[in-house]
Amino acid sequence: MTATNTPLDDTLPEDVAAQIGAYQYEKTADFPVEQSYVWTSCASVFNGNPIYWDPKAAEDITGGPISPPSLLSAYARPHYWAPGAEGEQLSLQVHFDLKKRFGLPEAIMTDNTNVFYEPLRVGDVVTSRQVLKSVSGEKRTKLGVGRFWVIDVEYHNQNGELLGTESYTGYGYRREASA
Template identity: 60%
Template sequence: MSGPQRWYEELVGIPQYTQVAEFPVEQGYIWTGCASVENGNPLFWDADAAAEITGGPIAPPTMLSTWFRPHHWAPDRGLELLPLQAHFDLKERLRLPEAIVSHNTLVFHEPVRVGDTMTTSQVLRSVSEPKTTRLGTGLFWVVDVEYRNQRGDLVGVDSYTFFGYRRDGQ
């Protein structure tokens, strides 16, 4: 995990897997998401309240990743898309068969509005030196998913810290 295998340092800070969402932000998804958790905030249900408070309808900030998750299947798409592909690439290239999310932070910027088309990029922020934990020996890495609207405004950053590891004896 050191020496010539430090190829990943070249990826730090470089946007990867930039992807435009397959569908725009839509009110039906917002209502379904709010209904599933019984979120009755008028900001997400009442157009007049949304106009007064935020200048128009917005999506709940907690739905940010909804606009990033590709559908499992779509016509004319040959490959299945995986969210957080940069993470899976690291696991594979580092030959670390196991991984957990040890920390997740979501920072909101501009509101996501009905009709926005989101673009995401995955940015590797850091990779640690080898560590040994109760789970095994491996590396921690941080991947940020940056979300931007069709105007290029940053609307949020979803930051994941992973621990990829090999169990003792593997």
């Protein structure tokens, strides 16, 4: 998604600028990485890789049972509802904060990149934290007027080892009235 015109407004409010590079919404998963999640996920996509199904293969190849890297965020995503939790539980809260802050009711993700580091092992407890990397000035696209932003979500295990990073580019916008 590219802007069709030059920026409309390059100013960034001080409160938003202060969030760039800061860790936000650190959350430790309510449950450890579980073998049953691995099997259910693999079965759903017909993934027969023996490192996920055969304990000996997992030990020989990866030093023990691991989870597919694609499941990394699943272990840190909040359930939509949980006993005792107040309000709606959302992933990528920084994204929703920016939509609200700028009064942008619509949004899409224009890019997502995942980088994986240490293997996600059965028994790991995952902690995630969000980092706002950038926010553009106002831009007009075919969708409307809005702003692009980049948010990274970092994932660590209980030992502080970096498991992976998801990087999202979003575009929050307001639809313009039809002519």
